[in-house]
Amino acid sequence: MELKVYGHRVSQPSRAIMIFCKANNIEFEEVTIDLPKGQHKSPEFKEINPMGQVPAIIHGELKLFESHAILIYLASAFTGVADHWYPTDLVKRAKIHSVLDWHHSNLRHGSAAYVFNSRIAPVFGLPLNPQAAAEAEKFLICSLPIIESFWLQDSGLFLLGANQPSIADLSLVCEIMQLELLDENVRDRFLGPYKKVQQWIENTKNAIKPHFDEVHDALYQVSATLRKK
Amino acid sequence: MELKVYGHRVSQPSRAIMIFCKANNIEFEEVTIDLPKGQHKSPEFKEINPMGQVPAIIHGELKLFESHAILIYLASAFTGVADHWYPTDLVKRAKIHSVLDWHHSNLRHGSAAYVFNSRIAPVFGLPLNPQAAAEAEKFLICSLPIIESFWLQDSGLFLLGANQPSIADLSLVCEIMQLELLDENVRDRFLGPYKKVQQWIENTKNAIKPHFDEVHDALYQVSATLRKK
Numbered sequence: 001m002e003l004k005v006y007g008h009r010v011s012q013p014s015r016a017i018m019i020f021c022k023a024n025n026i027e028f029e030e031v032t033i034d035l036p037k038g039q040h041k042s043p044e045f046k047e048i049n050p051m052g053q054v055p056a057i058i059h060g061e062l063k064l065f066e067s068h069a070i071l072i073y074l075a076s077a078f079t080g081v082a083d084h085w086y087p088t089d090l091v092k093r094a095k096i097h098s099v100l101d102w103h104h105s106n107l108r109h110g111s112a113a114y115v116f117n118s119r120i121a122p123v124f125g126l127p128l129n130p131q132a133a134a135e136a137e138k139f140l141i142c143s144l145p146i147i148e149s150f151w152l153q154d155s156g157l158f159l160l161g162a163n164q165p166s167i168a169d170l171s172l173v174c175e176i177m178q179l180e181l182l183d184e185n186v187r188d189r190f191l192g193p194y195k196k197v198q199q200w201i202e203n204t205k206n207a208i209k210p211h212f213d214e215v216h217d218a219l220y221q222v223s224a225t226l227r228k229k
Numbered sequence: 230m231e232l233k234v235y236g237h238r239v240s241q242p243s244r245a246i247m248i249f250c251k252a253n254n255i256e257f258e259e260v261t262i263d264l265p266k267g268q269h270k271s272p273e274f275k276e277i278n279p280m281g282q283v284p285a286i287i288h289g290e291l292k293l294f295e296s297h298a299i300l301i302y303l304a305s306a307f308t309g310v311a312d313h314w315y316p317t318d319l320v321k322r323a324k325i326h327s328v329l330d331w332h333h334s335n336l337r338h339g340s341a342a343y344v345f346n347s348r349i350a351p352v353f354g355l356p357l358n359p360q361a362a363a364e365a366e367k368f369l370i371c372s373l374p375i376i377e378s379f380w381l382q383d384s385g386l387f388l389l390g391a392n393q394p395s396i397a398d399l400s401l402v403c404e405i406m407q408l409e410l411l412d413e414n415v416r417d418r419f420l421g422p423y424k425k426v427q428q429w430i431e432n433t434k435n436a437i438k439p440h441f442d443e444v445h446d447a448l449y450q451v452s453a454t455l456r457k458k
Contacts, residue, residue, distance in 0.1 A: 050379055051331070062320050069326035077319050090306050091291050097298035102280070104333035135364075150279055 003028040006048055007055035008035045009218035012112070013067030014055040016174040020071055020167065022211040024081045028057075036123050068100045071167040084164035095160050099151060099168040106146070108175050110139025115178050119226065140190065147172070148194040157203040165207050173204040177216060180223045232257040235277055236284035237264045238447035241341070242296030243284040245403040249300055249396065251440040253310045257286075265352050297329045300396040313393035324389050328380060328397040335375070337404050339368025344407050348455065369419065376401070377423040386432040394436050402433040406445060409452040 005021065005028045007014025021028045033039045033054050041052045049056035049065040056065040059077070064070055075086035087093050113136030117129040147159075154161025158169045176197070179187045191198060205212045234250065234257045236243025250257045262268045262283050270281045278285035278294040285294040288306070293299055304315035316322050342365030346358040376388075383390025387398045405426070408416045420427060434441045 051375075062323065064323050064327055066327045066330035068330050069323055072326055073319065073323040076322075090302065093305075094291065094293050094298055094302040097301055098293055098295045101295035101297050101333065104330065105338070109334070109338075146280075 001060040002058075004031055004058045005029070005055060006031045006033050006045070006057065008033055009215060010222055011035065011054050012174040012178045013171070015177075015215050015219070016067055016167075016170050017055045017057070017070050017074070019174070019208055019211050019215045020074060020085070020170060022215070023208050024074075024078065024085070026074060026078050026081075036125075038124075068104075068167070068171060071171065075167060082164070084162065084166060085170075086167050092160070096166050096168045099159055100171060102146075103168070103172055103175070106139055107143040107172060110136050110141075110143055111175050111178055112136075114140050115181050119181055144190060144194050144197060147200075148196050152196045152200055157207070158200065165204055169200070169204050170208070173201055176201060177219060180216075180219055181226060183227060230289040233260055233287045234258070234284060235260045235262050235274070235286065237262055238444060239451055240264065240283050241403040241407045242400070244406075244444050244448070245296055245396075245399050246284045246286070246299055246303070248403070248437055248440050248444045249303060249314070249399060251444070252437050253303075253307065253314070255303060255307050255310075265354075267353075297332075297396070297400060300400065304396060311393070313391065313395060314399075315396050321389070325395050325397045328388055329400060331375075332397070332401055332404070335368055336372040336401060339365050339370070339372055340404050340407055341365075343369050344410050348410055373419060373423050373426060376429075377425045381425045381429055386436070387429065394433055398429070398433050399437070402430055405430060406448060409445075409448055410455060412456060 003021070003026065005014075005017055007017060007030070009015055009018070009032075018028075018030060020026075033045055035054065039045060040049075040054055045056075046052055048058060048063055051065060053065065055067055055070060056063065057070050057073075058064075059073075062073075064073060072086060075081045086096065114133055117136060118133035119128075121128050151159045156163050158165050159172070160166075160168075162169075176191075179190060182190075232250070232255065234243075234246055236246060236259070238244055238247070238261075247257075247259060249255075262274055264283070268274060269278075269283055274285075275281055277287060277292055280294060282294065284296055284299060285292065286299050286302075287293075288302075291302075293302060301315060304310045315325065343362055346365060347362035348357075350357050380388045385392050387394050388401070389395075389397075391398075405420075408419060411419075
């Protein structure tokens with residue numbers, strides 16, 4: 001069955017899906033949805049995801065959206081995905097779900113809205129929104145110390161004391177990478193105090209070489225352009 | 230292994246866990262965390278959930294928080310839970326994950342914040358926050374028509390065209406029940422236009438008799454008190 005991944009490499013959850021597929025030798029067709037041109041709101045794309053958001057996948061008869069749901073599906077449906085990505089052990093799996101659920105209302109809620117409203121809204125033809133950015137910043141600055149002192153509290157290279165990455169590491173690190181779109185000093189203000197977080201990002205990059213950087217290349221390029229302006 | 234459920238019956242995700250256990254004959258000790266007195270922020274409770282939120286569970290060595298993660302764990306760890314709650318079929322399961330992930334950033338994001346900031350903040354010693362309520366209302370009024378026209382689009386009594394409830398039905402309906410805390414005319418303004426949503430709420434109540442109403446009784450009582458004021 002053919003797998004199509006609809007996304008855009010500047011979208012953090014899209015990158016997570018693409019990196020996961022590449023790291024696990026899952027063949028897929030990458031269909032780029034042109035977000036700046038509003039293609040995600042087109043009737044054609046809404047046939048695939050009525051919510052008008054990327055990423056989404058089609059696999060056989062299944063149309064699926066929401067990146068965590070997609071990661072779990074791919075880890076379960078494709079043989080050959082190593083157990084550490086989404087462990088069959090119920091307790092380990094439960095804790096990964098807990099991280100992913102926490103992510104929704106905390107890190108992602110803060111980071112995505114902060115970057116959008118303080119930096120990249122004009123790319124989508126929208127004005128910056130300092131008030132929404134300030135509100136989002138509260139969630140971002142509360143989330144990072146929780147990752148540092150709670151989710152990374154156990155010895156181990158990854159979240160929850162694991163020595164190999166899970167879908168939770170991939171999802172959260174791709175989210176934090178979005179801070180690359182900020183000015184360097186702003187990014188450093190957020191991440192600077194959190195040494196474990198910084199090390200964990202490096203561990204994740206290293207564990208998913210060369211796919212991590214290859215898929216992030218589009219982000220690095222947009223970042224360089226924004227920082228030059 | 231003993232199961233302890235830490236929660237409060239006026240908390241919508243706490244109710245979902247308790248109802249799930251009762252409906253599936255899972256024995257548990259209910260430990261009420263006195264939210265108005267701030268017991269969820271106590272050092273004792275933060276030993277169980279460092280995020281200081283209910284619900285949380287302890288099952289053997291496992292401490293777990295985030296209600297969706299808990300529901301999935303309970304459905305997986307206890308034999309005798311009927312398959313419809315969290316189907317083993319990968320496609321059905323994927324779609325349930327998709328609903329639950331969508332819920333985080335949409336219905337729950339809107340409903341919980343609207344009810345809190347427009348109505349019950351004073352119970353926790355906080356002022357009402359009309360601006361935050363207005364922001365949350367946008368998410369609430371966008372979410373209900375999506376449930377009506379998308380998640381309930383297929384024939385069937387429950388979400389995704391199912392004829393028996395899943396953990397997604399339980400989670401989302403418990404969230405919507407929180408609107409009982411609003412004045413009746415405000416609640417009706419939100420729910421009135423959505424006949425399928427209203428029918429689905431009734432279907433869920435009926436399918437999980439008598440546990441649904443029994444666990445909601447505390448909410449109905451608080452609602453009656455607030456409406457008298």
